[in-house]
Amino acid sequence: MPTGSELIKKAKERIVEVDPKDVHAAFAGGSANGTVLVDVREQQEFDQGHVPGAVHVPRGHLESRIEGAAPDKAERVIIYCASGNRSALAAKTLLDELGYSDAQSMTGGITLWKDRGYDVEVPRALNPEQRERYSRHLLVDEIGLEGQLKLLDAKVLLLGAGGLGSPAALYLAAAGVGTIGLVDNDVVDLSNLQRQVAHSNDRIGVPKVDSAEISIHEINPDVNVVKYPVRLDSSNIVEIIEGYDVIVDGLDNFPTRYLLNDASVRFKIPVVSASILGFDGQISVFAPYDGPCYRCLYPTPPPAELAPSCGANGVLGVLPGTMGLLEATEVVKLIVGAGDPLIGRLLLYEALSATFTELKVRRDPECPICSRDPSEISDEELGVFPDYEAFCAGAG
């Protein structure tokens, strides 16, 4: 039996070796027509830096994956590794066992490539723990590594850490959203626990932002939680929302929903908005200037007797879970750019009849807010609508 080094020597005699300078010349623009450059090293080595334009097929997966990377067996395939040994063996496999007609190995591997001073691309990568944690996302084409990195970079602001905010916070944390902002000035009450699943019995009396932070970190300690234990109003909204990528609206009253709408249009931040009452829920995505805004849908708030938001109302405990998770799903879609978000559509869910109804929402060309340029929307206009004081006073 030959030794390992004899086997490598034989492989190198069998194949054509190509100098890095020729590979560099062929891939000067990052790609070369008719040639596929394959890096056969391990994941960790590839992540530390590879030749720009190379596709990664670890040698251990060569037979099962090479045809995906180089489907045309008549094309030239240049393989490299760290020093030129593994690539020589891989090239021999391609020639002798997989039917490729022109498989070559780069002499000296990436070590010689670097010595020559050629560029190396260092991709952003997940650490081993992240690869394991998000492995089910990585297996989904619509998310994959690129989408997961977007999630890790994303900043999502949750307005309310209550019924809608709780499930959204937990699942967005689990999904790997890098920064979650929580705005809530309330403390956990026993009556919240029928539905607000980010809180717990032993945290009654604790500020909701602190309680939700504990739950978020229990499921994913890497999430950066930014807490705003305040009531959102016109004096703080600009400072709070600026810089977030997506806002999740779980607010419990109309005045703040209008305020949020106006400010989010001004800063062009999409808002995933849901509301719940009894057994019924609504959800839509308001993406400023891509679709209608909240005021396009609801130009004016209803009178107090038709706006049961100011007082306490009954709600099926599961319902905010359903609606909050629909919100979280829309957030993930917006961040990774997958699918068709609920922009320009309002989805109604009736839990008792288990039916969904979809309604079209149009941009209002005369909308007092989103028909104008964002720079024209002044601080004083944010959240303004007639009779606001009378509106909530009437609701008691």
Place this chain on the structure above:
Amino acid sequence: MSTIKIPPVLRPSTGGEKHVEATGGTVGEVLRALTDAHSELGPQLFAEDGSLNRYVNVYLNDEDVRVLDGLGTAVVESDTVVILPAMAGGT
């Protein structure tokens, strides 16, 4: 007969009914037939001048009647009219 979907906040005015059947050739006629049968709904849906209140959205099937012909939008028997006031509950 067209079907009108009644939202939660208006159901006390329809005796709890979620769906009400009403006859009419236009959205306006269907809604008037509804308010004739359930008088409490009248001021909730219509302003004094007979127009729809601004805070009430009405859809014919999935389309806002504001982008159709408003209350004059023609209705056929198989149509569903959806009344949709804003909701704000989140907690």
